[in-house]
Amino acid sequence: MPLAAAELERYSRHLLLGDVGRAGQERLRAARVLVIGAGGLGSPAALYLAAAGIGTLGVADCDRLELSNLQRQVLFGTSDIGQPKASAAQARLAALNPHIEVVAHALEVRAANVCELIRPYDVVVDGCDRVGTRYLVNDACVLLGKPLVSAAIYRFEGQAMTYVPGRGPCYRCLFPEAAAAAVPSCAEAGVLGVLPGVLGVIQATEAIKLVLGLGTPLVGRLLTYDALDMAFHEFSFARQPDCAVCGDRPTIRAPEDLAAACAAEPASFRRLSPVELRALIDASARGGRRLELIDVREPHEFDAGHLAGARSMPLGTLEAGLGAVAADAIVVFACKSGTRSARACALASLRGIREPAHLEGGLRAWADEIDPSLRVA
Numbered sequence: 001m002p003l004a005a006a007e008l009e010r011y012s013r014h015l016l017l018g019d020v021g022r023a024g025q026e027r028l029r030a031a032r033v034l035v036i037g038a039g040g041l042g043s044p045a046a047l048y049l050a051a052a053g054i055g056t057l058g059v060a061d062c063d064r065l066e067l068s069n070l071q072r073q074v075l076f077g078t079s080d081i082g083q084p085k086a087s088a089a090q091a092r093l094a095a096l097n098p099h100i101e102v103v104a105h106a107l108e109v110r111a112a113n114v115c116e117l118i119r120p121y122d123v124v125v126d127g128c129d130r131v132g133t134r135y136l137v138n139d140a141c142v143l144l145g146k147p148l149v150s151a152a153i154y155r156f157e158g159q160a161m162t163y164v165p166g167r168g169p170c171y172r173c174l175f176p177e178a179a180a181a182a183v184p185s186c187a188e189a190g191v192l193g194v195l196p197g198v199l200g201v202i203q204a205t206e207a208i209k210l211v212l213g214l215g216t217p218l219v220g221r222l223l224t225y226d227a228l229d230m231a232f233h234e235f236s237f238a239r240q241p242d243c244a245v246c247g248d249r250p251t252i253r254a255p256e257d258l259a260a261a262c263a264a265e266p267a268s269f270r271r272l273s274p275v276e277l278r279a280l281i282d283a284s285a286r287g288g289r290r291l292e293l294i295d296v297r298e299p300h301e302f303d304a305g306h307l308a309g310a311r312s313m314p315l316g317t318l319e320a321g322l323g324a325v326a327a328d329a330i331v332v333f334a335c336k337s338g339t340r341s342a343r344a345c346a347l348a349s350l351r352g353i354r355e356p357a358h359l360e361g362g363l364r365a366w367a368d369e370i371d372p373s374l375r376v377a
Helices: 005-010 021-030 042-052 067-071 085-096 114-118 131-144 195-212 274-285 299-304 315-324 339-350 362-369
Strands: 032-036 056-060 101-105 123-126 148-154 157-163 221-226 231-236 270-272 291-295 330-334 357-359
Touching (some): 032 042, 042 085, 042 123, 085 101, 114 131, 123 131, 131 157, 148 195, 157 195, 195 221, 270 274, 274 291, 274 330, 274 362, 330 339, 357 362
Parallel strands (some): 032 056, 032 123, 056 101, 270 357, 330 357
Antiparallel strands (some): 148 157, 157 221, 221 231
16 A cells, blocks of 8 residues: 555655665555563664654553653653553554554563564564563574564663574574673663663664665674763674574573573672772782682773783683682672673673672773773773
8 A cells, every 4th residue: 555645744754765765664664563671772762663654563561650760761751650651652652653553562571472472573672671581582583583673771881783583693692691691770770861762763773774674784793882982882793503592503492481590680799889899909919818800891991901900801701711710719890881890790600600799880980989090991
């Protein structure tokens, strides 16, 4: 069915783009995209997907809106407090664009329902804030052959990647163990309100590109965003032949709830302030318990500036390097702002390191509070 007159006017700026045009807009109208999580990431992603004319837009969320959500969840208003997010999102998106169908899925995504939820959709946008759900959605998309756009946020940083079946690695190729990707939640660590807006819009962009077949998606590339430095960086990663779900001999044949795999919550890790870490360093230097200070940034970041006595062990190689860590040492991880070091704590805990700790706020906080001369790249 051709675009109606009102649609031609609404999407006129798309129609002016030669790479989109009427044919592309009709593809968008025929597309079915599912947004999992109507929070900080899902809110801007859903708004822009609806505005772009995605014909069937699903929104899955089991929570009710709280006042504290409104600092970053721009899909909602104060009058929505107490309402189920899925139905409130449906009303808001339908009001934004009456030419699309918005489907509310007011449910908790679990292994028992994830395939049924995802199967009718062409592209999945994962904006959930639970690590177990992130892995569950990844696994289901791999098993069903569905493209997935995933993102995560922490304090002042965010990351995004895209999985396309048969074209590149999945999320498990990057973080094989669920706890290795875990960081404290927004409720525990806080988050800059505008940060998820940037990452959510990137997710919407990736989804639209996938529907239209335009450009180069973030396949095999982890895009990171640092709001404080206003800097984007990109890290390439490859499909792992031993990946449990997309590898040559997969061991995951059906989605599984990962509550057990995520039992080591980041909140149980020691979070050291710069002052507390300095006290540990001083105590160790005076003959106290041995301290292993491990910097999990990339080599070029380490070379630009690091703490005295720190050992370079980038997060991507950490699992192999942990065997060289003294069993009786106090192990403290550090990175730029605390995101990667929190993941390092989770991975170290899984690998038998007792009571790992990380520098809260990262080397930025150290430079602010202890040593302004430290260069943090």
